[in-house]
Amino acid sequence: MYDSSKIKILKGLDPVKKRPGMYIGNTDDGTGLHHMLFELIDNSIDEYLAGFCTTIRIQIIKYKILTIEDNGRGIPIDTHSFGISAAEIIMTILHAGGKFDNDSYNFSGGLHGVGLSVVNALSEFMKLYIYRKNKSYKQLYLNGIPTTPLKTIGRTKKNGTKISFKPSTKIFINSSLNYNIIYKRLQEMSFLNKKLKIVLINNEKQIVLYNEGGIKTFVAKLNNHKTNICPIFYLHSKKTNMLIEVAVQWNNSFTELVKCYTNNIPQTDGGTHLFGFRTALTKVIKTYIKKENIKNNYSINSDDIKEGITAIIAIKMQNPKFSSQTKNKLISSEIKIAVENELNKTFYLYLLEHPKESKNLIKKFINSAKIRESSRKARNVARKRLALDVAKLPGKLSDCQEKNPKKSELYIVEGDSAGGSAKQGRDRRIQAVLALKGKIINVEKSGFEKIFVSNEIVTLITALGCGIGQKEFDIKNLRYHTIIIMTDADVDGSHIRTLLLAFFFRYMPKLIENGYVYIAQPPLFKIKHIKKDIYINNEKDLHKHTLKICLKEKQLLSNKKYISIKKLLLKYISVYNISNKRKKSDLKLEKNYLNDAYYLNKFYSFYFYLNKLVLSSNIYYVLISFKKQLNKLNNFNDKINLFFNKKIFKSFYKLYDLIQLIFYKLFYKSFYIQRYKGLGEMNPNQLWETSMNPFKRILFKMIIKDVCKANLLFNILMGESVKPRRHFIQNNALLANIDL
Template structure:
């Protein structure tokens, strides 16, 4: 019997119209580029861009960005503050309109902002819609205004909460885990963007703090010299051809142009282009104009000065850009970009940039012939080397294209689809032999490299191509090399994995390989093809059973599970008996509490007793603090709940602290000024209580007071023991677990036989791979220059400054 076909109705009812918040949450990638790391960091850029626009308009000179423990972000500026007055058309506050309406803001009216870098007016509203929660605080016209949102929906209208002398805006938000694949911010990636903003806007001070680190990581960016200082910074630790960067500027309401140029004696080109403070990573018309002018002007000077009389032909763009470090920044009203995240400038400015730079650079060369001769001389040297490199590349190309001539030492795999193929690059023949036996021949290839490859940071292209191990590597990859020949579509393995020992030599080999890929095949890193194998740090033997453990944290978790198998813990106060998984889970929370407690105590002048007194007092009042949505610590400071603040003050006085009750006028809340026994002062107010580490410490302390109340009787193997605190209980359980274990720490791959190597490091179901990514291109370039370049002094300084941060160094 034939199935009856159901006719689908396709009419006006089938057309879905998504507006505002719903549209952004349904299709977030359309607005912020992706729901991965790129889009996540874009949220911060959008909020910061609003503050930078205030700076461009002349109203802001200080921006502070903080990454909190829970990966929420705070951005504070000292601009005018978002307008708070009533919006007649929308029938609500102007601030709420800005936070909840797409294409709402001051950037469509050129009177408010002449030049802007925001996201077509969708920026901060997008951030709001894609955040689990967002808190807005505005200081304007002598008042503090506050509003909170949950996934873009206001909890209550904007309201004035106090008086202030400050002005500006504070936005704190937490990206929504329902939307984003990851909510872990990269301090380095954010630092790179903020450094660019500070360089591009003379006199603006931008600070970023990472509270997740111990100690806190902090960068402050402030540059009076603008992009000329940026170029000088990029050339730091390099040997420059001329001390002072070449700098030109044109100020015009319709098109402002800034260009800074400085050459070094290296072989790389570093050119950064910006339009309205946005890093146009894919270039655009302004970059095309810059390149054309540079090539034409240098060629013209080479001919007119007679420097090129012994050189046949003309200098190419690649020749004149060898060793170049440059920044070009344009600012124009209503720029046209390609793509929502603005990677490429499409506005027609090529001719204007080209004619401006032609004129200025020609004039500069006439006035500074010494610098001009050095630049032209380097370009001519580059052109001669290009011919030698072309011949060397031809040899490599011929061998790479002929698959029958794959390196003999390469143990290739059977799979033909590159997307499924992996290449393990292994140090030495010994580890290579184990890896060849351990691998899955179907899709895992192994390439052992003999000794340490050439340091390409110090070598010219033709010399690099004559190095046997590098030729082997290029041939195995199949992509070719160099601007003319490199073709990523010919890559034979989509996962390239470095597998080296966890010792100094292994680290050096890994660094040499990273230098090669970063300098010669950066696209492989950008596209996510480069990985580092992570062999386990420990092998744990318990009786006849063996287990491999990747790091210290995993070892603690393993010990916890093991130790709680035959332990019972009885709480004396509640009488509850806890064992097995429940005990392991609670002890993990004890360890987590300690982490937050240690972070929070820094905000209490390092006074542990003070913090414990407050935590105990709050636990005694937990009924007043718990709400359906969780803890509400703000209630402590509310006028209506004065008994809570009074209870805290009483507990502090009982513990011997001097206290004074005061008013936080900015938020119209209570606050307690505490003087501890050493004379240090701590202000317990809503600002302190709103920090993540304090909130989490309070939350976990309350939970553990209910579920794991001290003191305890611990029972194990027929004996019992009394333990006074949760921390002592955790220590006792962990030390008991270690007694019957043999813990071996690995140093080299050679310590493993092929079966162990497969099980721990090569088996896709169990291994851990670290993907190589470039979060901060400027910082990355600096580190490679310091570690692998010619200058010894910066390298010595780097080692001295970072030696104390090294962990688990095996020599």
């Protein structure tokens, strides 16, 4: 019976324990766990904003024990009117804190007084240390309940607060901390709060984050590897109840990267500070063009100014207002006027002080306006081609029978050959196939108006059905919620895949953000062994499977095999010496090595070790990589160092090739290994079994973990500048799968 007895009143911290998701978000995917850590870090940063903290230490040790320490004022320890210490009030009562007025904290990210108490409620234990007024205090909490009152434990000269806690394993069952997420957030905080020292200790690894330049350094980092058009513009304006910081720089790309913050809290949806920023820039630039009598036949607007801009807008103010609890959008009306007024005064002076760079900027804006006008005309022409009527879908699309986008899949393949196999092998009920001809246009180097010149791009947009552009894109009209890029496992296939990802990232990012874009993993090899076909995805797995079979058949390094190997090596060396007129000294050196049975066995152990890990197909780079890791193999280390002797390296390199040839001859007699050069080589049944069968295929979901890094990577790999790309290739050559 539903009556008053069924009405429950939750007291103290019980609401948090009963419904933790209301306070910290998801407790299963790591979101809530990170939120707890950031709540405590934000409290320390608030001490920095108040002018009392210079250093924050964050320590992560095994079993998820986290420690946050700052050198701020320390939590108050005097007795509250409730009869207990102020520290215990903050730790055990929701909506209790020192941020509800402006006396203790001028600027603050935490405004609701739930941070410490929520973390305490969701922790198995929490140790609180306070250093204040030359004394040290300690209090222990178990499951949110204090075991003793706050106690004095000694004297000290330092000030601050230290909190160690272990999140409850009953609440956070499957979640775990992600070091990269923590590092990114702390790095962001170090930029936004210049001269604040942040020390991150992950077990024994320690990283110190400290920035003198603040958001200017932040913009410089974001624009690294880009061709910048002008120096960084920086605005710092401090008022009674407000601090405005803005850093801006333009580069020669077409993409916009603007990050907005209020009291260190990021606003992914912008708000009044962003609106004031854009309004002021547009107004100042139009005024500059008019006063400098610059010839211009186009009307410049904020869209033209956004192209190639990198900016940080950091506001600190009292009692900011947000559109929701997530604080993703600032709605404080007074900030728009303040940002706009400050930029109107300072940005115009910046343009006057940099006449050469200003003219290049204006030239870029005028060109953007010209392209925008051309794009508008191109879109009008292309609208008929992008009709959503099924009867007008492109002929290259073999559509599926299913009309529910949640159940529909689109395979994007290259060429008619792969398209033919995919169309025959697919499940026609739910799988559609779009065969693109050749490589699509590189959108990183092309303006928006050039997209509609590419038939392949128009075909793809039409097939997806969701339109393109800020005004016309509507994800509700997307016809497939599983979009799979399936290209050949070679250089051309990788290039086409990257071109498609660049297009989605730049012009349809919502597809990636919603988890709709995948990369297929077709097999690269087929091993036929004892009437069984084994499909292998990469060279590393090929070595693993072949070695596994060899070990199973007990064929490795038996005495008979050793004798056979030695004889074959001597035979091949003699033949090689005659055919290549090699020096006798080289031949003698190699024979000496081969007569050393201990050394040869060690060499073979090392050889198989290399093959198991397969860092590279080139032995030279493998050895260089492994040389740094061979200190554990002291007896063998001296022998390995001989390989780097200039006199014998070339002979060893050729010797390795011979050994590899003999290895295949001795051990792979029972194998038949086929390497697929393209999807068209696979018949429809094979393609279905390996790459399209939902129960057997391997798909990689595309996720943007860091927009800044993704933006930088596409700019390096696909952009106009050659030097950063060459540098990237040189640094990552050993990790790449290069098809020669």
